[in-house]
Amino acid sequence: MTSLVGSRTLLDALGEVRDPELDEPITTLGFVASVSLSSDGNAAVHLRLPTYFCAPNFAYLMVADAYDVVSTVEGVRRTEVVLDDHFAADAINEGVAARAGFVASFQGEAVDELDPLRRDFLRKAVLAGTDLVCRPLVDAGASPAALAAMTLGEVPDSPAVDRLRRRRAELGLPAGDRAPLLVDPASGAAVGDAAVPLHLRRARLTRTSLDANTGICRGMLRHRYGVEDDS
Amino acid sequence: MYEKDGEKYFVVDSHMHYWQAGPETWVPGAEKYAKGWIECFHAYQGLAPAETHWPIEKFMSYTEDDLMKDVFEDGYVDVAVFQPTYLTEWYKDGFNTTERNAALGEKHPGRFIANTRWDPREGEDGLKKLAENVERYGSKGVKLYTAEWREGSRGWKLTDPGAYKYLDACRELGIVNIHVHKGPTIWPLDKDAFDVSDVDHAATDFPELNFIVEHVGLPRIEDFCFMATQEPNVYAGLSVVIGGLMHARPKFFAKVMGELLFWVGEDKMTFGSDYGIWEPKWQIEGFVDWDYPSDEFSDYPRVTTATKKKILGLNAAKLYGIDVPSECQLPAEAGTPAARDDSVGVSSESPAATLA
DSSP states (O other), rough: OOOOOOOOHHHHHTOOEEEETEEHHHHHHHHHHEEOTTSSSSEEEEEEESTTOHHHHHHHHHHHHHHHHHHHHTTTEEEEEOOOOTTTTHHHHHHHHHTOOOOOOOOOHHHHHHOHHHHHHHHHHHHHHHHHHHHHHHHTOOHHHHHHBBBBBGSSHHHHHHHEEEEEHHHHHOTTTTTHHHHHHHHHHOGGGGHHHHHHHHHHHHHHHHHHHHHHHHHHHHHHHOOOOOO | OETTEEEEEOOOOOOEEEOOGGGGGOOTTHHHHHHHHHHHHHHTTSSSOOOOOOOHHHHOOHHHHHHIIIIIIIISEEOOOOOOOOOOBTTTTTSBBBHHHHHHHHHSTTTEOOOOOOGGHHHHHHHHHHHHHHHHOEEEEEEEEETOTTTBBOOOOOTTTTHHHHHHHHHTTTEEEEEEEOSSOOOOEEEEEEHHHHHHHHHEEETSSOOOOOOOTTTTTTHHHHHHOOOOOOOOOOOHHIIIIIIIIHHHHHHHHHHHHHOOOOEEEEEOOOSSSSSSHHHHHHHHHHOOGGGGGGTTTOHHHHHHHIIIIIIHHHTOOOOOOOGGGGOGGOOTOOOTTTTTGTTTTTTGOOOO
């Protein structure tokens, strides 16, 4: 195989890493400050966040995920991922480089790894994604009963549906063609007719909250680093 | 007071600050945190209209004259509520203390309400200090910042046993308003520090206290709204919502306002400028002029002049017992500001009524 991998390939790989809180790739959020790949296979990635005090648990997940995806890029022999300008940067960078895990990286300050936290936010992503998929259906006149009876396979193809399926699959929720469109993101149970209006209200609220947070984060990053805001 | 189109708005700025954060105030060894904190605040100011931005030097050390002009002279505010944030591990004399606020307040009688604060990690000494502050400054409210660092600890929750002692003390001392501000750290660090479920528990266990969740729980607006629907004594503090979104992200602002009006309701939302992050003038003018931008928002509750009067001042006036001039009060049919018994949580038409 060719060894002609470059920073483009690294960026593509990093596009798989999401801010778990905002459910958006770190590449489109502007969190990747720089990437480089030397001819002998040393990959170096610098990440940056909207504030010095962004929550350290989410920051850790992004650095660790970035390390994982870059390490698997063909031609990469050694990976370095560095979070810049953050209060916990040393603990995070050293912990990820040592593959130490969150608890060991924050001795005495954490009692568990971050998988439960990540799952909590995936559930929010499923709810928000449900609004994205259902809003056009509701606008076109779909009744609560019709939505409750609908399967994922019956929804017209769109990037939003693909994304919703992927998030559900990540959580182990039904995501196939015959799975219900509306499920409880905690249990996976189908949402009954009567519960549909409230479910959709919650979905919309969750999406609104995510969108507002993302908007604020983009604005803060722009102010902090003088980067263009392409949203 | 702000007047527009013949309507008079009584303005209570229920969340503002008088801080000192210049390099001379930074604790040796903690300079990077002190600097990081104030720079983070300054970045928030970047979300305001450009003509209201300040250079970082002024932002770190604005003066009494700046504050009086921006908040009262130019900013239409009738009464302002100081919300202290101590951060004494980073700032030598504290970032923004009860004492510093009250000293300014004493020079301008009738203009300010001096809230105080507490931290459950300060134990018996802190309880004594709280009683002293209430006695000396007449505080009826406290500001709680759960992410404050203290002696190696990265924060706390309202459900910590120590915190319940302080909530008991608030009840005994006549403190009625608990302003809660979540931050990015907490113990343990693997939990979501912005989670508001501890406020939910405390609000249930202390029904006679009002819990004003500042920044509407941002970045957890959805969790906050679910909770506020079910707890009649939980309020939405709009600081950051108006300042951070109305200008910079008008479409998201409309959606967030729509959601808050639906889940929380106009009787339980209070304006706060978050000065010195944002000047109140543009926020008040913009909010009074504001409405949903398009039909896309037609299934959110309507926004009326009465809605805006309640949010800008009448709700907070009720929480703090501030007299409102009759010309600024609402006609009787517009409902009671900050009324607990008509909160959405107990109405048969409210979203909570359908929660299983």
